[in-house]
Amino acid sequence: MTTPTIKLPAPLFAKLSPHPFLLRNLTTTSSTDSPSSSSAASKPTRTNGRAPHEPRPLHLRLSSLSHAHGSSLVRLGDTTVLCGVRGEILPVERIPGFRAIADREAAESNGTGDDNGFGGAGGEPRSGVGRGEIKDYDLLVPNIELATGSAPQFLPGVPPSTLAQTLSTRVYSLLCGTGLVDVRDLRVWRRSGPRDEGRGTGKGEEEDAEMVDVGEEGDEEEGQEEEGQEEEGQEEEDGVVAYWVLYIDLLFVSFDGNPFDAAWAAVVAALRSTKLPVARWEPEREMVVCSRTEKRSLRVRGLPVACTAVVFEEKDLGEVGAGVAEGRHWLLLDPDRLEETLCRETVTMVVDCSDGETRIKSLEKHGGTTIGRELVRGFAGIAEARWKEVDAALK
Amino acid sequence: MTTTAAAPEAALGVLPRADGSANYSHAGYTVTGSVNGPIEAQRRDEHAYEAHVDVVIRPAAGVGGTRERHLESILQSSLTQLILVKNFPRCLVQIVLQVEDSPENDYVNTKLVQASLNFAIMPALMQTAVLALLSAGVPMRATATATAIAVMRQEEGAPTLVVDPSTRAIETAQSAHVLAFTSHGGLLLAESEGDFTVKEWDSVYDTAREICCRSAPTKEGMEMVLDEEATRGPDMRQFLQSTMEAKVAKDLHWK
Incomplete structure (x- = not known):
């Protein structure tokens, strides 16, 4: 009973030797x-x-920013991220190498064709249209900022850190990969489309139309329009005149690990709450005008949910010669900042169960060899459970 | 399973002033890598117990962007697992990978200057880094081999797997995967994009494992080797081994 006891408070112990x-x-x-x-x-x-397998609950608040077209605030424990979506009109004359979409019906129906495509359906060349436009013309622009003071490691006045750049790349490629945003919602046609016609947009819009952007119309090709339009005197050719570009800005207000899950949830939630003003081509003024009053919500396909875990190993980076990890290990779901600094191997899986069947949208695993095939399979089940939680939180 | 690319090619020690270097070309990608290390680390990179691994990726045109940072961070965390970093505290192992050539994309809307790297370049970067590290004689726990696989959707029937897909194939594929294995057979890296199920991933894993860590073929019995060449895809581990053997034989020629 003469063991020397040094009482260390838990935070001090954590600071001195975090791994033990x-x-x-x-x-x-x-x-x-x-x-x-x-x-x-x-x-x-x-x-x-x-x-170990218990994530933090996801708290969500929608449309809290008044000047953005869509916004969300996501809290995951002490990780808080604010996301704002702002749309801007991009006239097609400003796009270098723009390929006109002549056949409206074909283009519009093509977007619906591939529901779960990655880069367009099948092998036929025509089908690249839908996803290609978003990628080719950079219609979605995510940017992530890790605010100074959100965590001690972010210093003021430095260029975007590797983490911020990595995160925005991952968000961007996942946005393109999942086809979350339907390009048909981003197109502005020269003639008011069937969707707009159905809603009766006729009444006195001249007064409340707001000038958004003046596009100098280059090609005034008139004629060759056989079918008579119901609209008053529209003789120009059918075609896309402009696109909406969505600027998706994320700001980490506080940072306590697992940035990607929080950022992705914020992006999905913000896009689901986004309402873009109805934009149409104004033939008299030769520019795109947006309605002040009428808004249309963005259609968001599916609900991909990211789920991240790190592997905590008993040995601090195996001193053993064998590459195979030895000793015990724990899979820690939804890691906080302390756990992220201690673990090298991470796995992120993005799943979507909204069609009933679990589809994996992305899998990223690096930094170690502990997670093999069995663990990846098992992790799909964990991600599925996480999807249900996030789905409930978003409702 | 179909393969679209010719056999990989590699040369070691191509840069005279670096500690180690390698040139690797496969599936339309050509990458030159150099390794310097262990060298003195900068103060801010210094780690008291282990060496810092620094990976720099330079694209074929322009300067690196966010995509390169992402690839760098993935490679960095993977290579840290391979290099015996504990042997060199407060040191730096610097790996510079210069992309020389990437495959042409016949898609009409391709931007002239590729602003960012496609993630199908990952296997080429990984192989080059491992070869350059071997050439530099940096102590490593294991080597690694990597491959890219695309799952192409078919009109009917099961989707087909394409090993080392072209740029356009990746764009039209249902899902694209990059997997890397250590020489002990552990799954070092798994990056997947697109839309797939666990079952599809399983078949991709099987194919990738077959390519990356096939057990070395028995030297005797020539017809057996020929047999394998015909039926199975490329063998990355065998390639790594034979490249190193050729280099060692050449270096020891004077004896």
Whole structure:
């Protein structure tokens, strides 16, 4: 009973030797009475009191920004991210190398054809139209800013860190890969489309029409319009005159690990709440005008949900010669900042179960060899459970 | 399973002043990599217990953008696993990968200057980095081999797998995958984009594993080797081994 006891408070222990601290938390059970595991049940817990497979609840608030077309605020524990979507009109004359879409019906129906496509359906050349436009003309522009002070490691006055650049690349490629935004919602046609006709946009729009952008119409090709229009005196050729460009800006207000899951949830939620003004071509003024009053919400396809976990290994980067990981390891779902600094191997899976069947939209796993085939398979189930939680939070 | 590309080619020690270097070309991509290390680390990169691995990727045209940063961070975390970083505390291992050539894309709307790298370049970058590290003699825990696979949607029936797909094939594919395995058979890296199920991923995993870590063929029995060449795809581990063997034999020629 003469063991020298040095009582260290838990935060100090965590600061001094984070790896043993987390390891001790995970290995102790209720039988031992170590001070750091006061709330521990029979199951192992992490330093933040959660079970290894327990994510933080997702809190969501929509349309809190008044000047953006769509916005969301997502809280995942102490990670808070604010997302704003702002649309801008891009006239096609400003697009270098623009390929006119002549056949409206074909183009419009093509977008619906591939529901779960990645870069367009099948092998036929015509079908590249839908997803190609978003990618070719950069119609979605995500940007991520990690605010100074959101976490101690972000310093003021430095260029965007590798983390910020990596995150925006991942968000961008996932936006393109999932086909979340329907390009048909972003096109502005010269003639008011069938969707707009159905809503009766005729009444006195001249007064409340707002000038958005003056497009100098280059090609005034008139004629060759056989079918008579119901609209008054529209003789120009049918075609896309402009696109909406969506600027998706994300700001991390506070940062406590797992930035990608929070950022992606914020992007999806913001896009679902986005309402773009109805834009149409004004033949008299030869420009695109937007309605002040009428708004149309953006159609968002599916609900992809990101789920991230890190692998915490018992040995701090195996001193062993063998490349195969030895010792125990824990899969920590939804890691916080401390856990992210201690773990090298991460896995992120984006799943969408909105069609009933689980489809994986993206899988990223790097930094280690612990996660093999079995764990990836098992992780799909965990991601599915996470999808249900996020789906409930978004409703 | 179909393969669209010819066999890979590699040359080691192509740069005279770097500690190690390699040139690798496969599936239309040509990458030259150089490795310097272990060298003195900058103060801010210094780590008290292990070496810092620095990966720099330079695209064929222009300067690197966000996509390159993403690829760099993936490669960095993977290569840190391979290099015995604990042996060199407070040191730096610098790996520079210069993309020389990337395949032409016959798609009409391709931007003239490729602003960002496609992630199908990942296997080429990984192989070049590993070859350059071997050439530099940096102590490593294992080597790694990587491959890219695209799942193409078919009109009817099961989707087909294309190994080392072209740029356009990746754009039209249902999903695209990059997998890397260590020489011990562990899954080092798995990046997938698109739309797929766990079952499809499983078949991709099987194919990739077949390519990346096939057990070395027995040297005797020539017809057996020929047999394998005909039925199975490329063998990356065998390629890595034979490249190193050829280099060592050439270097020891004077003996």
